[in-house]
Amino acid sequence: MTRSIKKGIYVDEGLLKKIAGKNPLSTGAIKTWKRASAISPEMLGFTFGVHNGKTHIDVLVTEDMVGHRLGEFSGTKKFMKHGGKMQKELEQKKKEAEITAAKGATAAAADAKGAKK
Numbered sequence: 036m037t038r039s040i041k042k043g044i045y046v047d048e049g050l051l052k053k054i055a056g057k058n059p060l061s062t063g064a065i066k067t068w069k070r071a072s073a074i075s076p077e078m079l080g081f082t083f084g085v086h087n088g089k090t091h092i093d094v095l096v097t098e099d100m101v102g103h104r105l106g107e108f109s110g111t112k113k114f115m116k117h118g119g120k121m122q123k124e125l126e127q128k129k130k131e132a133e134i135t136a137a138k139g140a141t142a143a144a145a146d147a148k149g150a151k152k
Contacts (some may be wrong), residue, residue, distance in 0.1 A: 039091060044073045044075075044102075045071060045072060045073055046072055046073050046075045047067075047069040047072040049069070050065070050067060050069060050072055050083075051075070051077060052076070052102070053065050054077065054078060054081055059079070059080030059081045059082075060080070062081060062082075063082070063085065064082045064083065064091070065081060065082070065083050065091050066083075066084040066085040066086070066091050067083055067084065067085060067105065068086045069087065069105065070086070070104065070105050070106025070109065071104060071105075071106060072084060072104065072105050073102060073104055073105075074096055074100045074101050074102065074103055074104070074105060075101065076101055078096045078101075078129050079096055079097070079098065080095075080096065081095075081096055081099070082094065082095050082096070083096065083105060085105045085106065085108065085109035086109070087126040088108045092108075092110075093099075094108040094109060113120045
């Protein structure tokens with residue numbers, strides 16, 4: 036038997052005390068720094084503000100999350116885009132294409148509206 040099975044799942048007792056007897060719908064986000072705590076069925080419906088090292092990220096607990104850790108749903112690293120100068124140029128062209136498409140759609144809608152009258 037592995038050690039983790041023998042010891043059981045770690046659920047922080049302080050979190051369970053905070054949610055004991057409360058309604059998940061009327062309770063706001065419960066702030067916590069306990070990222071290692073596993074999600075138990077009693078936590079369903081509650082929103083936890085899980086600390087990621089800088090801020091608290093709201094995590095709404097659903098059935099699929101039971102058995103996982105709170106920290107899995109609050110990422111600690113922010114992805115910065117790869118690329119540089121060439122990537123910026125590609126994004127600028129894409130943005131300009133979206134703007135032209137939006138203007139074209141607006142003009143077509145105005146023409147169709149004018150044709151109805």
